[in-house]
Each structure stands twice: as C-alpha cells, then as structure tokens.
Amino acid sequence: MVVLIGVPLTVHLVLVTWLCVAVGDRTSWRVGWLMAAGGVFLPLALFVAFLVP
Secondary structure: OHHHHHHHHHHHHHHHHHHHHHHHHHOOHHHHHHHHHHHHHHHHHHHHHHHOO
8 A cells, every 4th residue: 555655656756856956946946945845745744644543
C-alpha cells in the first residue's frame, strides 16, 4: 500500500522541486520557497499524516 502511494509521491516531489527551482531562478528565491511550501511540503505532510495511525 505504501509503495502505491510512495512512488507517485516521489515523482511528484521531484517534478515540483524542479519547477520551484526554475521559478526561483527566474524570479526570486522567496517566490521559489513560496511555491515549494504549497507544492512540496503540503503533499508530503498529507502523506506523513496518512502513515501515522
């Protein structure tokens, strides 16, 4: 069960991290971190909350 959720989550995190770095390079590091907070940390927090009983 964890593998079925973990693999797509890992792919999502890699792609969104790359997007946040690209946006941060074009604008500012603050905008990159703002996108990372919503795009990377929120799904990661939801996945951890799913695992915790």
